[in-house]
Amino acid sequence: MTLSGNHILLVIPAFHGYGDSIAGALRRAGHDVTVHAYDANTTLGAKVRTKLVHELPSRFGSRAGELARQRTQTARAVAAVAASRADVVITVKGDGLGTGYWEAVDASGARQLLWLYDELARMDLDDEVLTSRPSIVSYSPHDVAALRDRGLRVGHVLDAHDHTVPFTPVPSDEVVFIGARYPDRTRLLTALHERGVPVRAYGRDWSRHPVDRARTWQLSRPDVPSARGVDRPTAYGLTAGAVAALNSHTDQDGFTMRTFELPGTGSLQLIDRPDVEALYEPGREVLVFSGVDELAALCERARADRGWAREIAERGRARTLAEHTFDHRVPLLEDAWA
Template sequence: MRPTASAKVLVTSLSPDAVNHNAAIRAYLRDGFAEVLDAGAVRDSPLELAEEAIAGFRPSLVVGLGSVAVEAAPLRSLARSARRVGARLAFWLHDDPYEFDYAPRAEALADHLFTNDRWALPHYRHPSVSHLPLAACRRTHLRPVRPMAERTLDLFFCGAAFPNRIALLERAQPSLSGHRVEVFGAGWPASLAFAENTRLSAAAMADRTSAARLVLAVGRDLDIANRRYRLPASTPGPRVFEAALAGTPQLCFTAGLEILDYLDEGREILLFDDVQEIAEAIARSHREPAAFLAMAERARARVLDAHTYRHRAETILAAMAA
């Protein structure tokens, strides 16, 4: 599937928008393909309208993005529609390994699978599978790198209140008193005084990220359907790339070292495994603002060079051409 004048790509979701909390990624990927091809060669559609969109647009490639956990999702109809117009079908699964038990549904339908998690990759039985982390969107997440003196927050985090995140922030809370801390998302307990159960838009999250001296990066530890192999997550989620593009230094909880394949420790990101290190990093950002600003600039440049949805679109096209 080479990026020629005849290539046409339709990006759709793998679950209905009514239950899809990550529908925005569909537009991010559409924009990525439009940068590689051109805007007229790319369209996106919710799953509910995908069959009609395929019939009218007649793409050469259909990319289904998301989760295959929704049993009522018309994925077989999606596959039939793609084959009816001669299109190849790729699924980019973004909830591995937490929903890996649903992998057979994807394996039965797609010509090629992309998994967001590297450790999930060797556990697939499909003959054509690639590892493809999520990324950041220039249009939505890119912000100027603000001087440290202009930043109104010491620490920012945005995300769902998974048990491991609650436990970490509860342990850190005593050492964070006196610091300007904001946590947004859903499900946060009242015991965390700095947490607010408010969902932010992607643009608002990028704005708040840009206003912080440090952003906390803590992965998810909650399985939905991962009983078969009980796979631990390996690849960092998209927030790492999004925060870097927003121009803020990051403090990443060390659950694994794959993060170092994307950002260099000490130069582009900081790692920690003890909650006391959070307050220490905040204090250091005040003592060494120039070093933290340089770290943010390097991470932003790294993501712009390798981890936007344009780069992921290029990878998909190359894999589908192989």
């Protein structure tokens, strides 16, 4: 269902600029879009203030900093709602916003959509807010089923790839991972490194740079070759040029953005989810592993037979561009807010 010509306010975390990707797809479908990144810190001063005023108190067990941040973010989001006079308000995640924001959206008269691109178990979203939303979409099949059982209007919308982001492949002999550091990811990358597989992890959780240690409030790092965090175009280039790119979900239910971004940029995706077969054909478009031994063997084959690896990556890219871009998700969003 296509509803062209809506003025849309997209209220979304600043995380890696995904707001611009979603807005671009909506604009290509004929909508006018304003993006409000509710947690953006656009200056060095704002970033330092967030660390000292909002995050530091929580390190000592106080919620004062988090509550202050929520008040600030909520006030800005309320002002954005008032200024936009939007036909549709799409709130992505939104668990950093207080009740004043949701009241402002309700009072605006705009059609609404809450887009959960994280699992509810990992969010701090007030249940009263959740159950009062007129329409919800989520990437998590588990959450969709649970919310439907509660009588809510909810749809399943997968994450996606932004095919419009320009990037330049950076050829390397490494298997790369870009993202947050979780125990299972640490275990896999450490095991590959110990077996002599060239690997590199990118991100502030992995980086040994003093600034990144300070930003994450952590001094220790695993024994894995690492580098600082990168923006999305750089990440696309690094994974596209690497031998292969790791995508570890650990205990997540839905499929992450990387599931679509890696093949979308021509990367050879190594993924730990056999149920990816609903989206890509294992062995032809992506490679699925079930443990360290299988993962290491796939890495070694990809290094030894670049032609084989390249053919799989190219088929994965073709599938992504045909079925898994943000443009493909827009009709689902339009149906959800209608």
